[in-house]
Amino acid sequence: MMNIPLKRRTLLRAGALGLAGACLPSLLPAWARSGTQGLTAGASPLTGEDIHLHVGHSRFTVGGRSGHAVTLNGVLPAPLIRLREGQKVRLHVHNGLEEDTSIHWHGLILPFHMDGVPGISFPGIAPKSVFTYEFPVKQSGTYWYHSHSGLQEQQGHYGPLVIDPKDADPVHYDREHVIVLSDWTFLHPHKILEKVKQEGGYFNRQRQTVFGGLAGDDPEERMTPMERFAWGRMRMDPTDISDVTGSIYTYLINGHGPEENWTGLFRPGERVRLRFINASAMTIFNVRIPGLPLTIVQADGQNVKPVETDEFQISVAETYDVIVTPTEAQAHTIVAESIDRSGLTRATLAPRLGMEAPVPPLRPRPTLSMRDMGMGSMDHGSMDHSGHGASSPVKIGVGVDMVAAMPVDRTADRPLGLENEPHRVLTYHQLTPLTPFADMRPPTRRIDIHLTGNMERFMWSFDGQKLNEGLEPIRLARNERVRVRLINNSMMNHPIHIHGHFFELVTGMPGGNPVKHTVNVMPGGTASFDLTADAPGDWAFHCHLLYHMHAGMMNVVKIRPLDDIAAASPSPEDHSGHGAHAPPAAEAHGAHHGHHAMTGDDA
Numbered sequence: 001m002m003n004i005p006l007k008r009r010t011l012l013r014a015g016a017l018g019l020a021g022a023c024l025p026s027l028l029p030a031w032a033r034s035g036t037q038g039l040t041a042g043a044s045p046l047t048g049e050d051i052h053l054h055v056g057h058s059r060f061t062v063g064g065r066s067g068h069a070v071t072l073n074g075v076l077p078a079p080l081i082r083l084r085e086g087q088k089v090r091l092h093v094h095n096g097l098e099e100d101t102s103i104h105w106h107g108l109i110l111p112f113h114m115d116g117v118p119g120i121s122f123p124g125i126a127p128k129s130v131f132t133y134e135f136p137v138k139q140s141g142t143y144w145y146h147s148h149s150g151l152q153e154q155q156g157h158y159g160p161l162v163i164d165p166k167d168a169d170p171v172h173y174d175r176e177h178v179i180v181l182s183d184w185t186f187l188h189p190h191k192i193l194e195k196v197k198q199e200g201g202y203f204n205r206q207r208q209t210v211f212g213g214l215a216g217d218d219p220e221e222r223m224t225p226m227e228r229f230a231w232g233r234m235r236m237d238p239t240d241i242s243d244v245t246g247s248i249y250t251y252l253i254n255g256h257g258p259e260e261n262w263t264g265l266f267r268p269g270e271r272v273r274l275r276f277i278n279a280s281a282m283t284i285f286n287v288r289i290p291g292l293p294l295t296i297v298q299a300d301g302q303n304v305k306p307v308e309t310d311e312f313q314i315s316v317a318e319t320y321d322v323i324v325t326p327t328e329a330q331a332h333t334i335v336a337e338s339i340d341r342s343g344l345t346r347a348t349l350a351p352r353l354g355m356e357a358p359v360p361p362l363r364p365r366p367t368l369s370m371r372d373m374g375m376g377s378m379d380h381g382s383m384d385h386s387g388h389g390a391s392s393p394v395k396i397g398v399g400v401d402m403v404a405a406m407p408v409d410r411t412a413d414r415p416l417g418l419e420n421e422p423h424r425v426l427t428y429h430q431l432t433p434l435t436p437f438a439d440m441r442p443p444t445r446r447i448d449i450h451l452t453g454n455m456e457r458f459m460w461s462f463d464g465q466k467l468n469e470g471l472e473p474i475r476l477a478r479n480e481r482v483r484v485r486l487i488n489n490s491m492m493n494h495p496i497h498i499h500g501h502f503f504e505l506v507t508g509m510p511g512g513n514p515v516k517h518t519v520n521v522m523p524g525g526t527a528s529f530d531l532t533a534d535a536p537g538d539w540a541f542h543c544h545l546l547y548h549m550h551a552g553m554m555n556v557v558k559i560r561p562l563d564d565i566a567a568a569s570p571s572p573e574d575h576s577g578h579g580a581h582a583p584p585a586a587e588a589h590g591a592h593h594g595h596h597a598m599t600g601d602d603a
């Protein structure tokens with residue numbers, strides 16, 4: 001890695017000229033400002049053993065409009081935290097809100113009471129109090145952090161976390177940029193929830209003009225009369241890909257909308273590492289940089305054997321590290337298009353601030369296929385609304401509007417909407433680990449988990465049951481090796497995330513299974529992962545679409561026996577006696593905030 005000195009004069013000159021991006025509000029952290037030289041040049045990350053984060057209210061401006069945001073240290077995205085493998089860290093979180101907050105360190109291996117999920121790992125951080133997270137840093141890679149309280153994540157409570165390896169990084173690069181993708185809205189998240197609960201497809205039916213072109217294309221016009229008839233008979237909408245869409249979202253790259261055009265600098269010939277993080281509440285993105293091949297070197301913080309592609313889909317909560325090598329002194333557009341193509345955002349890689357490249361228009365909106373309905377490879381069938389799907393224990397009912405009749409493993413499939421792109425598209429099967437997973441034991445049992453919902457009523461659950469409404473926790477024996485098969489009985493993608501662990505996504509490819517913390521389970525399909533239950537405690541397990549999780553698509557994984565953690569790390573800075581220290585496991589449950597039912601008693 002090359003050290004690039006901060007070109008302070010260049011930045012000042014750009015500011016004086018008032019070039020686009022150089023006069024942005026101070027609400028952006030340095031690394032996220034347009035015209036940045038990258039992370040090695042004055043990005044001023046938070047580092048060291050003691051890091052303070054202040055949660056509070058801010059105004060956030062994008063596209064000439066400003067609204068209320070929940071921020072950390074006053075910036076959106078939140079500050080870049082940069083740690084080193086092998087260090088210890090204490091993260092002091094000061095809650096300046098009038099409501100509880102929390103931070104979950106997404107993808108980090110840590111003691112469960114430091115994981116930051118209110119009601120599962122700890123009681124939450126009460127208003128005007130401080131909670132100190134403390135843990136050793138045992139890994140490296142690109143991660144992120146976000147609120148796990150209410151819907152704060154939608155309001156700006158998320159940021160990047162990069163951990164440098166203890167030894168030499170196997171990924172060689174001359175320069176790096178963090179690319180945080182997110183979805184911003186001026187609508188209050190509770191309003192969004194209210195709308196989708198009234199009518200599941202509410203935002204999908206909104207029409208709008210979007211950046212990069214008019215979304216005037218009507219996918220239904222491309223269907224045969226037979227297909228239109230079939231969809232009509234099922235009273236479902238083949239374009240219902242996303243619950244919340246570009247009709248109310250401004251898609252952001254490092255806190256910039258498409259007009260603000262965030263720009264990251266490079267010198268021709270450099271290997272530039274782009275650390276993509278999808279910190280959206282609800283938006284799955286398709287990412288490409290027209291004219292530049294993308295070499296994927298890391299997924300979810302875990303190194304993979306380099307694989308070259310032209311486009312990848314990044315589901316909510318996933319990360320991908322990508323190497324690009326632009327050789328010419330010209331600008332390149334980073335395009336992030338929402339999966340339903342209701343909108344896109346762009347950013348620019350350029351040798352100089354102010355340069356830009358063409359922005360491609362939105363591509364035609366995708367439509368769902370029989371495969372997305374859980375009909376496997378049968379492309380001429382009718383959907384099973386009878387509840388007799390493949391010996392499924394899940395039955396059609398109020399909260400379950402579909403059971404996949406013939407769900408097939410879709411980890412080899414191209415992602416939804418990218419099936420027919422003429423260029424290369426990344427699939428999970430192309431991801432192989434750089435080093436094999438530590439635990440080579442075969443799993444000793446299989447657990448099936450059904451992803452269930454009622455799209456129109458916006459009810460989401462596992463196995464037809466919502467968290468807090470009778471859903472049994474998933475109980476694993478410590479160090480047990482299990483295969484979890486996720487069966488998607490809905491026509492939506494669900495990014496399923498487990499806390500405190502990595503799993504092997506079972507692809508069966510000769511290069512080995514990729515190691516991930518989040519897997520996007522395609523509509524009507526399955527995905528399986530092998531998990532070593534090596535972290536005792538209670539861990540959240542949920543769909544990372546924020547409103548799906550909020551609606552109940554969440555469970556607790558209980559791994560026993562526990563260590564004796566009673567003596568672990570009290571937080572000396574607590575002022576309220578609330579959320580004070582890591583409680584012993586037995587007391588942690590049901591301590592505060594009405595999540596009693598989710599943790600229940602211990603075995």
Ligand SMILES: [Cu+2]
Nearest residue numbers: 104106317497
């Ligand atoms: Cu998470």
